[in-house]
Amino acid sequence: MASTEAFVPSGLTDGDLLELYRRMVLLRTYDERSLVYHRQGRIGTYAIFWNHEAIQAGATFALADDDWIFPSYRESAIGLVRGMPAETILQWWRGHPAGWWNPADWNIASITVPIATHVPHAAGLAWGKKLRGEPGIAMAFFGDGATSEGAFHEGVNLAAVMNAPAVFVCNNNQWAISTPIEAQTRAETLADKAVGYGIPGVRVDGLDVLAVYNAAREAVERARTGGGPTLIEAVHYRAAPHATADDPRAYVDLARVEEERARECVGRYESTLKSAGLLTDEHVEAVRCEAEDLMRAGIAAAEAEPPADPELLFRHAYVDPPGNIRRG
Amino acid sequence: MHTWTRRGTSAVAELTLVEAVNDALHTELERDDDVMVLGEDVGRAGGVFRATAGLRERFGSDRCVDTPLAEAGLLGGAVGLCMAGWRPVVEMQYDAFSYPCLDQLITHVGRYHWRTGGAMQFPITIRMPYGGGVRAPELHDDSPEAYYVHTPGIKVAIPSTPSDAKGLLAAAIRDPDPVVIFEPKLVYRTARGEVPDGDYVVPLGKARVAREGSDVTLVAYGAMVPVCERAADALDVSCEVIDIRSLRPLDEDAILASVAKTGRVVIVHEAPRTAGFGAELAALIAERAIFDLQGPVLRVTGYDVPYPYWSIEDAYMPSVQRVSAAVRSLFE
Numbered sequence: 297m298a299s300t301e302a303f304v305p306s307g308l309t310d311g312d313l314l315e316l317y318r319r320m321v322l323l324r325t326y327d328e329r330s331l332v333y334h335r336q337g338r339i340g341t342y343a344i345f346w347n348h349e350a351i352q353a354g355a356t357f358a359l360a361d362d363d364w365i366f367p368s369y370r371e372s373a374i375g376l377v378r379g380m381p382a383e384t385i386l387q388w389w390r391g392h393p394a395g396w397w398n399p400a401d402w403n404i405a406s407i408t409v410p411i412a413t414h415v416p417h418a419a420g421l422a423w424g425k426k427l428r429g430e431p432g433i434a435m436a437f438f439g440d441g442a443t444s445e446g447a448f449h450e451g452v453n454l455a456a457v458m459n460a461p462a463v464f465v466c467n468n469n470q471w472a473i474s475t476p477i478e479a480q481t482r483a484e485t486l487a488d489k490a491v492g493y494g495i496p497g498v499r500v501d502g503l504d505v506l507a508v509y510n511a512a513r514e515a516v517e518r519a520r521t522g523g524g525p526t527l528i529e530a531v532h533y534r535a536a537p538h539a540t541a542d543d544p545r546a547y548v549d550l551a552r553v554e555e556e557r558a559r560e561c562v563g564r565y566e567s568t569l570k571s572a573g574l575l576t577d578e579h580v581e582a583v584r585c586e587a588e589d590l591m592r593a594g595i596a597a598a599e600a601e602p603p604a605d606p607e608l609l610f611r612h613a614y615v616d617p618p619g620n621i622r623r624g
Numbered sequence: 625m626h627t628w629t630r631r632g633t634s635a636v637a638e639l640t641l642v643e644a645v646n647d648a649l650h651t652e653l654e655r656d657d658d659v660m661v662l663g664e665d666v667g668r669a670g671g672v673f674r675a676t677a678g679l680r681e682r683f684g685s686d687r688c689v690d691t692p693l694a695e696a697g698l699l700g701g702a703v704g705l706c707m708a709g710w711r712p713v714v715e716m717q718y719d720a721f722s723y724p725c726l727d728q729l730i731t732h733v734g735r736y737h738w739r740t741g742g743a744m745q746f747p748i749t750i751r752m753p754y755g756g757g758v759r760a761p762e763l764h765d766d767s768p769e770a771y772y773v774h775t776p777g778i779k780v781a782i783p784s785t786p787s788d789a790k791g792l793l794a795a796a797i798r799d800p801d802p803v804v805i806f807e808p809k810l811v812y813r814t815a816r817g818e819v820p821d822g823d824y825v826v827p828l829g830k831a832r833v834a835r836e837g838s839d840v841t842l843v844a845y846g847a848m849v850p851v852c853e854r855a856a857d858a859l860d861v862s863c864e865v866i867d868i869r870s871l872r873p874l875d876e877d878a879i880l881a882s883v884a885k886t887g888r889v890v891i892v893h894e895a896p897r898t899a900g901f902g903a904e905l906a907a908l909i910a911e912r913a914i915f916d917l918q919g920p921v922l923r924v925t926g927y928d929v930p931y932p933y934w935s936i937e938d939a940y941m942p943s944v945q946r947v948s949a950a951v952r953s954l955f956e
Contacts (some may be wrong), residue, residue, distance in 0.1 A: 398740055413700065416703070417701075417704040419701055419857035420707070427710075450694040450698075453692055454692055488952065617875035618829065
C-alpha cells in the first residue's frame with residue numbers, strides 16, 4: 297500500500313498542504329457537531345463519517361472546479377470542500393427541501409442513498425462530457441459493500457468500455473453496517489476488481505491524506521489525458537457506528553475500534569505537518585475556530601428557515617405534470 | 625423503402641409500426657443534436673427489430689451507441705448523460721429484459737428532477753417492444769406497463785398505430801420529463817398506415833377514438849386496440865373503441881365522455897389482472913362516472929400467472945372471443 301508518511305507529493309505548495317488540513321478539519325467538525333445535533337434532536341438520522349476525512353478531502357483535492365463529484369450518503373458533507381454552506385447539508389439531514397441543491401451549481405450530484413446506484417451516473421456524466429468534447433471528469437465515492445452491487449459493476453464497466461474520464465473511489469472501511477468485508481467478497485483486495493474491467497486499480501492507506509491525494513492525482517491525470525477510469529481502494533476501518541440509528545456493539549470488536557480511533561486521520565496529518573514545521577498550535581486553533589463558527593452559523597441558519605411548504609409535495613415531481621397528481 | 629406521396633401540404637408514407645418508430649428516431653436525431661440513442665444491439669445491428677436501423681451510419685457511433693449488456697447501467701448511464709446535456713433515447717431490447725432497469729427508474733429517473741428542487745431536467749426516453757403473441761421463448765412477451773406507470777415522475781405512452789408510434793415517440797423525446805414508450809411488437813410489422821413525413825408530434829395525454837359507437841365503450845391500448853376493433857366488427861351492438869395512447873398523463877375526459885355516452889365499459893389489456901392498469905381505469909370510472917353506468921365495469925386481461933409457454937399463449941392473450949363474451953354479458 298502506498299504511504300507518504302515521509303514525503304510530500306510533488307506539486308503541492310505549503311499553502312496546499314494547509315488547505316488540505318483546513319478541509320479535513322471542516323469535515324471532522326461537521327461530523328462531530330452533527331452527532332451532537334442529532335442527539336439534541338436538531339437533525340434526523342445521520343450517517344457518521346468520522347475518520348473518513350482523509351479520503352474525502354484527499355481525493356477531491358485532485359479535482360478542478362469543473363470536475364463532478366458523485367457522493368454517497370457517507371460523503372454527504374463533501375460540498376464543504378467546495379464552499380457549500382453547512383446549512384444546506386444540515387437541511388438535508390433535517391429532511392427540509394432547502395437541503396436539496398442544484399448539482400450544476402456545485403458540480404456535485406445529489407447525495408445518493410441507495411448503494412452504488414450513482415456509479416453509472418458518474419460513468420454517464422464522464423462519457424457524456426467526453427462525447428461533447430468538454431472538460432470535466434467524474435469522481436464517484438462508495439463503500440466496500442457497494443462493490444457487491446450490480447450497479448457498481450455495470451457502472452464501472454460502462455465507464456471502462458466508453459473510456460470515460462472517471463475516477464471511482466471505494467471507501468473500504470471494512471464494514472457494511474454489520475457485515476464485515478470478508479463476508480462481502482472473496483477477493484483479496486477490492487482494487488483487484490479493476491482487473492475485470494481492464495482498468496488500473498490502486499490501493500492506498502485511507503487514513504493518509506497525502507497518499508489518497510497522490511493516488512487521486514494520478515487517476516485524474518490519467519482520466520484527463522484519455523487513459524480512462526481508475527478504481528481507487530482507500531483502506532481504513534470504520535471507527536464509529538454506521539449511522540446514529542446503529543449500535544455496533546452487537547457485532548464489532550470494541551478494542552479494535554479503540555485502536556483505530558487512536559490512529560485517526562486528522563491528528564495523524566496534523567502531526568505530519570507539525571513535524572515538517574508547517575503547522576503551529578495557533579494555526580490549528582484558528583482552523584478549528586473557523587470550522588466551529590461555520591457549523592454554528594449553519595445550524596442557526598437551518599433552524600431559522602421557515603418550515604417547508606407542503607405545496608412542495610407536488611412542485612418538481614414533474615417538469616410538466618400530469619393533471620391528476622394532486623388527487624390523493 | 626418507403627413510398628412517399630403528397631397529401632395536401634404534407635408528405636405521408638405508408639409505413640409499418642416499426643418503420644414509423646425508425647422514422648421518428650431519424651427525424652428527432654436530425655432535429656436536435658442533443659438526442660442520442662443507446663442500447664443493446666441498436667448500432668451495428670440496427671436493433672433486433674430494426675427499429676434503430678440506419679441511425680449509426682447516418683449520425684455516427686457517438687449518437688447511436690451499442691452499450692454493454694446491462695439494463696440498469698444503461699439507464700443509470702443515461703441519468704449521467706442528461707447531466708452532461710444529452711437527451712438519451714434508451715432502448716430496452718424486450719419488455720421483460722427491462723426489469724433490471726427498474727432499479728434506476730424507481731430510485732433515480734423518476735426522482736432526480738424533484739431531488740434537485742426542479743433545477744435539473746432528465747428528459748430520458750425509454751422505448752421497448754412489449755407484449756405477447758409472438759411465439760417467442762420465455763420473457764419475450766411481458767406487458768410491464770403497470771410497474772412503470774406506478775412510478776412517480778414517469779410518463780408512459782403506448783401507441784397502436786404507425787402514425788401514433790411516430791408522433792408519441794417524438795413527443796416523448798421532446799418532453800422535459802422521463803417518458804417510457806411501449807411498442808406493441810405483435811403488430812410491429814402488421815400494423816401499417818399513413819405516417820406524416822418529417823416533424824410530427826402526437827401530444828401525450830390525448831386519447832384517440834379508434835371507432836365511434838353508442839352502446840358500449842371498449843378501452844384498450846397497444847396490441848389490444850385491434851383486438852377490440854375486431855370484436856366490435858363481430859358484435860351486433862355499437863362499440864366505441866377508445867385507444868388511450870397515454871397512460872400518464874391520462875385523458876380522463878375522453879374516457880368519461882365515452883362512458884357517459886354508452887353507460888357500459890369493457891377494459892382490455894394483456895398484462896395480468898391484479899393491479900393492472902385496467903384496475904386504475906375501473907377505479908376512475910367508479911369514482912367519476914358511476915351514475916352513468918348501466919352495468920358493472922368489466923375487464924378482459926391476462927391472467928395472474930407467469931406469461932406462458934408459447935404453444936399455449938393463445939389461451940392467455942385476451943382474444944376477440946373473450947372481449948365479445950364480456951360485451952355480450954353486459955346486455956344479458
